[in-house]
Amino acid sequence: MIIYRKADEITQYISNKKKNNISIGFVPTMGALHQGHISLISKSKADNLLTVCSIFINPTQFNNPDDFKKYPITIESDIEMLVAAGCDVLFLPQREEVYPTGFIKTHYELGKLENILEGRFRQGHFQGVCLVVERLLNIIPCDILYLGQKDYQQCMIIEKMTQLRNINCSIKISPTIREKDGLAMSSRNSRLSHSERTAATIIYQALKYIKSNLKNKSIEDIKKTAYQMLEQCEFEVDYIEITDQHLGFVEHQDSNKTLVGLIAATINNIRLIDNLILTDFDE
Numbered sequence: 001m002i003i004y005r006k007a008d009e010i011t012q013y014i015s016n017k018k019k020n021n022i023s024i025g026f027v028p029t030m031g032a033l034h035q036g037h038i039s040l041i042s043k044s045k046a047d048n049l050l051t052v053c054s055i056f057i058n059p060t061q062f063n064n065p066d067d068f069k070k071y072p073i074t075i076e077s078d079i080e081m082l083v084a085a086g087c088d089v090l091f092l093p094q095r096e097e098v099y100p101t102g103f104i105k106t107h108y109e110l111g112k113l114e115n116i117l118e119g120r121f122r123q124g125h126f127q128g129v130c131l132v133v134e135r136l137l138n139i140i141p142c143d144i145l146y147l148g149q150k151d152y153q154q155c156m157i158i159e160k161m162t163q164l165r166n167i168n169c170s171i172k173i174s175p176t177i178r179e180k181d182g183l184a185m186s187s188r189n190s191r192l193s194h195s196e197r198t199a200a201t202i203i204y205q206a207l208k209y210i211k212s213n214l215k216n217k218s219i220e221d222i223k224k225t226a227y228q229m230l231e232q233c234e235f236e237v238d239y240i241e242i243t244d245q246h247l248g249f250v251e252h253q254d255s256n257k258t259l260v261g262l263i264a265a266t267i268n269n270i271r272l273i274d275n276l277i278l279t280d281f282d283e
């Protein structure tokens with residue numbers, strides 16, 4: 001695997017590959033890699049001749065400075081995992097490469113998507129995500145961008161940003177990879193103590209509860225029970241919502257729509273999110 005640390009060098013490399021019609025898949029990450037990221041690398045390898053991963057803990061998307069400081073850094077094992085997965089190129093920049101002196105922050109008109117769910121609890125977060133992803137796509141102009149469904153709203157926001165900016169790459173969203181007990185893989189899971197890790201399975205259980213009761217109970221009652229399930233496990237709940245696939249809130253059953261259940265909850269200052277498609281039958 002080739003490692004680039006300089007933006008202009010990787011851009012030059014990618015542009016040479018593009019001239020030779022080599023299709024490029026790109027997996028942006030903040031490191032602390034797990035099987036969820038590796039599944040995206042595998043998807044990209046199956047679809048493209050060249051797979052590029054980036055590791056950059058983007059300061060502009062952290063609304064909570066403590067979360068930024070505590071974000072896990074495991075660069076050596078990340079590199080080992082990428083090599084084992086057959087990733088071709090890693091972009092591993094310092095902050096100045098991504099945000100050089102004089103870099104001008106732009107504002108994205110993301111509409112209502114920006115202020116609901118995660119946006120309500122993480123002011124400015126999605127502006128920071130758009131800023132870094134637009135910049136990364138500028139440095140690494142790929143054919144296909146790979147994102148994980150675990151960050152469902154982030155996927156919608158990045159799709160919107162690429163439309164707003166006329167960025168010519170397609171986006172593929174892959175299903176969430178889970179631990180055996182259902183906990184969605186996340187870099188933040190490594191911060192959980194043994195007992196918090198055990199408690200954290202309640203998030204997936206609550207999503208499954210929502211899914212299996214959607215037909216026979218009111219949405220209000222289902223959400224109430226799901227809240228109680230999380231609170232009994234010492235979680236502080238930011239939200240439990242049921243939406244359509246475009247993140248429009250749904251208050252009543254509607255059998256014609258694809259529905260998604262989304263949860264964000266915190267235990268001991270560690271904030272976890274998860275979601276589940278409620279209207280398919282294979283999970």
Ligand code: PAF
Pocket residue numbers: 028029030056058061129132133151154
């Ligand atoms: O999902 C993430 O890890 C980050 O938000 C991303 C897309 C790499 C941007 O920093």
